[in-house]
Amino acid sequence: MNDATPLEQRAVSRSAEITRAALIKAATAVFAEHGYEGGSVRLITQRALANQAAVNYHFGGKEGLYREVLLVATKTLEQNSFLSPEEVDARSPEEALRLYLHQFLLPLVKRDRVCSYLRIFAWESVRPSEPFNAFVATSPLRIFRLAERVVRRFLPDDAPAETVTFTTLWLAQQPMFFVREAERLARPPFSLKFDDASLERLVDTLTSLSLRGLANI
Template sequence: MSNLDQARVASRSTETTRAALIKAATSVFAEYGYDGGSVRLITQRAMANQAAVNYHFGGKDGLYREVLIAATRAFEENAFLDPEELDALSPEDALRRYLHQFLLPLVKRDRVSRFLRIFAWESVQPSEVFSAFIANSPPRIFRLAERVVRRFLPHDASAEAVTFAMLWLAQQPMFFVRDAERLAQPPFSLKFDEDALERLVDTLAGLSLRGLSGV
């Protein structure tokens, strides 16, 4: 094998390891949050060693930033909730669509759902890495929440009032997504399927409509 061929093989191996670490980290951070997601568990799932995390990302913080970048890219590429589509709906239907899309991780376990769970963890256990990241690139869940609440607020609502309402709405689905496993245990014993998801959307939409109408 020539030196060029050897370099190509090594490059492919390096990229494979890097991709495996990001995939494993996404899964671990979705399950345990940033604080609870250990590098040891990530490397076990990726079948890599800790030195690989340091080599590719400079440590846990760098790896987490890559996961957040991947999340932002996935939301934009999949356009799973389109801003223009929201604007074309009535305020009430836009609210329901927002809640439905961000509650989907309760019944789906795809890549986007795992990213949403990471954001849900950050709503109660904010990390410095995440805080620095959103300062430059606000997560889609917040930007879309702002788009929805502005439909209910007076045109002259202050920036503070908009922020309060936006954060309040964004928290509604986050709680259920973050704590789904705990809510499935006694004393709540909630089981989420497609029908239960629709009932939850109905309930949260009703509560949210009353809350936003009173702003």
């Protein structure tokens, strides 16, 4: 029998909501830094000032927590944080390509929540985790749909579906490497320093290289 007063019940409920939100926030940061496999529950709970029991209670474990992070990430990118299909179609093919690359490379100089989501997707581009595969099977990511929209601007209308898929995956990989490996690239022997100016130079370089590749398809 629950003898708690309504006020006490609301306090408990509010505390649970705060813990759940803290776990999602901490998990987003940890998975962005280390990927799904490298992001430990211990590190997540340390950052969230929670315990593993809370992860199991709210999400059923690490996999459930990751699915929740992916869901929040997808909704956020869909709603307000990435270029729209209309923006892609309104620009020349070259401008659309550059805008796509620029948007995806922003995590190199920004550390906001959206950039954390993009870094998570960049990790998944190397060795997709089972939770990620299950998620995208039912919820295709907007960043890949936009990559396809960009490449279709360069391909003939009757391009085979396989060619479109190959080209889309190739384009999506161009910025992902830099986003995923930013910390390693900042150390010797590369010693790259990413700021607004170097970001623009990188975008210019990748745009130029991608245009050459797309022109030869």
